[in-house]
Amino acid sequence: MPTKSRFPDIDVPNVDLWTFLFERKSKPFPDDKGMFSLFPIGQMANFYTYAQVRSTALDFGKGLKALWGWKKGDVLALYTPNCIDTPSVIWGTHWAGGIVSPANPGYTVEELAFQLKDSGAKAVATQKPFLESVREACKKVGIEEDRIILIGDERDSTNRFKYFTNIRNTSGATRFRKAKIDPKKDLAFLVYSSGTTGHPKGVMLSHTNIVSDVMMHAVGEDGNLSCQGGKDNKGDKVLAFLPFFHIYGLTCLIHQSLNSGWQLIVMPKFDLERFCQHIQTHSITFAYVVPPVVLMLGKSPIVSKYDLSSMRMMNSGAAPLTRELVEAVYERLKIPVKQGYGLSETSPTTHTQRWEDWQSTIGSVGLLLPNQTAKYMAADDTEVPAGQTGELWIKGPNVFQGYLNNPEGTANALTSDGYFKTGDVGHQDEAGNFFITDRVKELIKYKGFQVPPAELEGILIGHPDVDDVAVIGIYNEEQATEVPRAYIVPKKGVQAGKEKEIAEWLAKKVASHKRLRGGVRFVDEVPKSASGKILRRVLKEQALKEEKGGKAKL
Known part of the structure; x- marks a missing residue:
């Protein structure tokens, strides 16, 4: 029989992301709570409070409608490293009824052009250092240059490209109203999964997919992360270096922080020295990481220069984490490292270790989160019992709508009764802990x-x-x-x-x-x-x- 989550099911509201985040009746933190902070080297720090994120996003969404007649289902592509303007651009696009398609800023012009064409993007938001690549890619797919939006601190001296504040200040924008969204059907994101061969696949994620995963993830953290408390009473501070263009950073950092009231200290990209400096300077308490970062924390001599004692926990995801890495970090720094699991197609988080279990279940990705069922399947599509190895299949409200323009891929990934075939191999133990050991194809x-x-x-x-x-x-x-x-x-x-x-x-x-x-x-x-x-x-x-x-x- 498929495994049901050991957590009680939760009620997922039938609302779009804007309503979920900005129109809720109550939240556990004030409007002036600092949400996103960036501390560039040698420059003034930048901040967004909850209220500022909301007002900026609202103005941006109205500007899209006023300037370009933005319609429900229009796609805005993002081609940028982490930027504290990104959340407002995302949620403003959602307010206008649009879909956001983040692209890796490391993509070549040809790779970006493929995503722009496949997603049907109507505009692209980027930062000045990436402008030339975006211009070339847009030219290849027929997107006019006046549909390129600049975010971040650097402006273009030619004034040929719109800075996102110009869009926010478009005249006549106040008369527009929020788009009507069907949360279960209408898409919020088109994220592109890298895959192992061929072109990336456009993963279609609805508003309900993301809302449900944010709520499920909050249950998994079980109140251990708070918007209040700490030595400055500002609550937990989370170091945000995971790329916002990847589903891990998109949901676990941007959406989860605004929902729960954690403060994000944003890094444009990972750098070990800056990572350690931020922890020491800003008393960071938590970080979502990946195994290569855990590896560096366990072995690099750079780490010894800094006081990382404010860290209460790290959560590793995106790839299997070994016992050796967990134990090396804990022995050296006394920082616990728990593990979670998820995929682009599941919005992403499906499993996580509980804080209190991190040491007793090392090697496991933890328990199945609420509102899901899962099973391990043999090659002949028969279920295997606990303890035996098979491919993990998952069903829940966080499972994607299919692959864009790829009916064959969708049919191969989703069963007729709604299970997603993850392609990951593993097993579960008698206590309900899940283990991921590898990819089927690897x-x-x-x-x-x-x-x-x-x-x-x-x-x-x-x-x-x-x-x-x-x-x-x-x-x-x-x-x-x-x-x-x-x-x-x-x-x-x-x-x-x-x-x-x-x-x-x-x-x-x-x-x-x-x-x-x-x-x-x-x-x-x-x-x-x-x-x-x-x-x-x-x-x-x-x-x-x-x-x-x-x-x-x-």
């Missing part, structure tokens, strides 16, 4: 045996000479099977020649079929996405070059 098949790369990575990261690692399957013609190969970033000072020693060290810790028969390669870095996921596709391409005699470095 499992290495060695002579019929399944080898999870994440398991080997978790062990290898514990080797004293290893700073970072990724494992992939390499096809071996002589054996007519895949074999595991490790790409390792060695600790500073470790010289080439240690590869065989590391492989032999691992061989003593794993079953025979999990040995590194594909060898060990030292590399300068492990390629990862903005959300911290290992880009195994890039490594496989590198492996093919090696097999053909190429020696291109990663």
